[in-house]
Amino acid sequence: MRTRVKICCMANPGEADMAARAGADLIGLVGPMPSGPGVLTIPECAAIADSAPAWVGPVLLTSAETVDGLIADVTGARVRTVQIVRHVPPEFHGELQAALPAVRRIQVIHVEGGEALDLIDRYARHVDAFLLDSGRPSAAELGGTGRVHDWDVSAEFVSRSPVPVFHAGGLKPDNAVEAIRKVKPFGLDICSGVRTDDKLDEAKLVAFMAAVEGAAIEGVAE
Numbered sequence: 001m002r003t004r005v006k007i008c009c010m011a012n013p014g015e016a017d018m019a020a021r022a023g024a025d026l027i028g029l030v031g032p033m034p035s036g037p038g039v040l041t042i043p044e045c046a047a048i049a050d051s052a053p054a055w056v057g058p059v060l061l062t063s064a065e066t067v068d069g070l071i072a073d074v075t076g077a078r079v080r081t082v083q084i085v086r087h088v089p090p091e092f093h094g095e096l097q098a099a100l101p102a103v104r105r106i107q108v109i110h111v112e113g114g115e116a117l118d119l120i121d122r123y124a125r126h127v128d129a130f131l132l133d134s135g136r137p138s139a140a141e142l143g144g145t146g147r148v149h150d151w152d153v154s155a156e157f158v159s160r161s162p163v164p165v166f167h168a169g170g171l172k173p174d175n176a177v178e179a180i181r182k183v184k185p186f187g188l189d190i191c192s193g194v195r196t197d198d199k200l201d202e203a204k205l206v207a208f209m210a211a212v213e214g215a216a217i218e219g220v221a222e
Contacts, residue, residue, distance in 0.1 A: 001216070002212060002213065002215075002216035003180050003185065003186070003187055003188055003212055003215065003216065004025045004026070004166070004186060004187030004188070005023070005024050005025055005026070005187060005188055005189075005190070005208075005209065005212055006024065006025065006026035006027070006028055006059065006166060006187055006188070006189040006190070007019040007022075007024040007026070007027055007028065007190060007191075007194065007200075007205065008027070008028030008030065008038065008061070008168075008189055008190065008191040009028060009030055009037050009038030009191040009192075009195070010027050010028065010029055010030075010038070010048050010200075011038060011040075011198075011199070011200070012048065013047070013048050013051040013052070015199075015200040016048050016051065016052045016053075016056070016058075017051075017052075017053060018200055018202060018205065019056065019200065019205065020052065020053040020055065020056040021053075022202075022205045022206055022209050023209045023213075024056055024209070025056065025057065025187070026056065026057045026058075026059050026081070026187075027048075027052060027056055027057070027058055027059065028059050028061055028083065028189070028191070029045040029048055029049060029058055029059065029060050029061065029077065029079070030045075030061045031045055031060055031061055031062045031063065031064075031073055031077065032063065033061070033063050033085070034063065037191060037192060037195075037198065038191065042072075042073055042076040042077050043076070045058075045060055045076075045077040045079070046076060046077045046078045049077055049078050049079050050078060057080070057081055058077075058079045058080075058081070059079065059081045059082070059083050059106065060073060060074060060077040060079045060081070060082050060083065061082075061083045061085055062074070062082060062083070062084060062085065063085050063086055064084075064086075065086060065088070067092050067095045067096060067099075070082070070084065070088075070092065070096050071096065071099050071100065074096075074100055074103055075100070079103070080102060080103055080104065081103065081104040081105075081106065082096075082103055082104070082105055082106065083106040083108060083131060084105065084106065084107050084108060085108045085133075086108075087108075087109075087110070087119070088107075090122055090123055090126045091126075093105055093107070093123070093126035093127055094126060104128040104129070105126075105127050105128050105129075106127065106128065106129045106130065106131050106166070107123050107126075107127045107129075107130055107131070108130075108131045108132075108133050109123075109130055109131070109132050109133070109157070110133055110134070111132050111133070111134065111149040111150060111153050111154060111157075111169070112149075113150070113153070114150075114153055116132070116153055116157060117153065117156060117157055117160065120157065120160055120161055124161060124162050124163055127163060128163060128164075129163050129164040129165065129166060129186070130157070130161055130163060130164070130165045130166070131165070131166040131167075131168055131189060132149070132154050132157060132165060132166070132167050132168060132169070132185075133149075133168045133169050133189075134149040134168070134169035134170065149169050149170075151179065151182050151183055154167055154182075154183045154185070155182055155183045155184065158183055158184055158185055158186075159184075164186035164187070165185050165186055165187075166185060166186060166187040166188065166189045167179055167183045167185035167187070167188055167189065168188070168189035168190065168191075170193070171188055171189070171190045171193045171208075172190070172193030172194070172204070172208070173193070173194075173204060173207035173208040173210075173211050174211075176188060176190075176208055176211040176212055176215070177211050177212075177214065177215045180212070180215045181215070188212065190208060193208065194208050
């Protein structure tokens with residue numbers, strides 16, 4: 001089975017269309033953030049989500065710190081999947097699910113060390129998926145750093161997690177296969193690795209998707 005792909009940091013409907021045509025499964029829409037690339041307003045996220053091709057799933061990235069804030073962001077962006085980039089209290093997920101039962105929830109785990117593994121039990125029964133990234137919440141970095149974190153920790157996280165895990169952080173076309181081989185994630189998430197001068201680069205995008213497809217053909221993740 002091919003590793004799923006989420007292309008993040010969509011800047012406009014044209015980029016969303018390019019990602020969809022290249023074979024992305026999901027596109028990431030970055031809502032208001034304290035740092036990182038591709039930040040949009042919630043209405044801008046909604047405009048891209050509304051125009052996205054039917055076969056690709058828009059995902060809102062939110063840094064909201066309250067349940068009411070999460071609900072407002074998701075409803076405002078008109079998406080069916082939300083990626084929560086802060087290590088929020090686990091009970092927020094239950095409250096969000098009760099308010100918006102059709103919305104799937106991805107919890108970001110910032111891998112700063114082996115302690116990230118302790119967060120599996122904290123969140124697993126509350127979420128639909130995890131996404132491993134290289135942010136530093138203590139420094140107000142909540143993703144989009146372009147840094148590679150410890151893939152040994154990521155691989156152990158994937159092996160222990162009872163829910164699907166996306167892998168992000170410093171990915172690009174020339175390390176995608178190695179990420180799949182070593183971490184064995186459900187999906188890969190990429191932003192800066194397929195961009196040039198802050199714009200989605202079709203050549204890099206095609207190369208990344210070709211690497212993922214090639215890994216599936218060769219059975220790398222098995």
